[in-house]
Amino acid sequence: MLPMIHRVRSAADFARTVRSGARSGRRNVVLYGARTSEAAPSRVGFIVGKNVGNAVTRNLVKRRLRHAAAEWVGAHPRGYDVVVRALPAAAESDWPSLTRDFSSCVSVVARKLRDAEPPGGQGRVS
Template sequence: MLPATARLTNSREFRSVTRRGRRAGRSRLVVHALRDDSITEGSARAGFVVSKAVGNSVVRHRVTRQLRHLVHDRLDRLPPGTQLVVRALPAAAGSRSSALAADLDTALDRLRLPGSRTGES
């Protein structure tokens, strides 16, 4: 579970990240990222968009839980002030966590966020 301080919580934040941020798409998800250079401390924050196109509510909640877990493990590798919106695509519905993790890592690497440490283990 993401702590409250690590979550995007309102539509204004989601809209800002998706419109002004950089985007990296993969077959199962799209990652939007926006970095606020004025923030030098604290963790990155993330939000998730899983529409009805992904599946029924059971499927959508499963995909959201998988993505939340994967992002939680990667937030500390991102620079402070980074905001992420992870949007699941319909192909995410039948995907394993390992496939979603590979897509997420590739998308984060493609974004090349300054100061990120996504390549570290």
């Protein structure tokens, strides 16, 4: 389960993360990430549109992604906002390939954000 403190909730936070952060995509998901204050908890938001499938399928995909995100937040508790957009292929995807795509995307985005940090390691604070 992903606690509420670790969820991106507002439209403004979704927009900021998607527009100003790093991006990585795979067959099942596109992941956007942005650095936040080191004191702020890492948060994850999900976009699962109707093109993924009916309500039952969308909720299944969200549950699987939330579980993968909860494991990631446990390892990275502070300093990131992440938005995960499920693609239509996620509906037919099995659990291992969905988590593999999530993990791959999040590691690419984290590397891009680390590489974009200015010298001194402070990063962008919002």
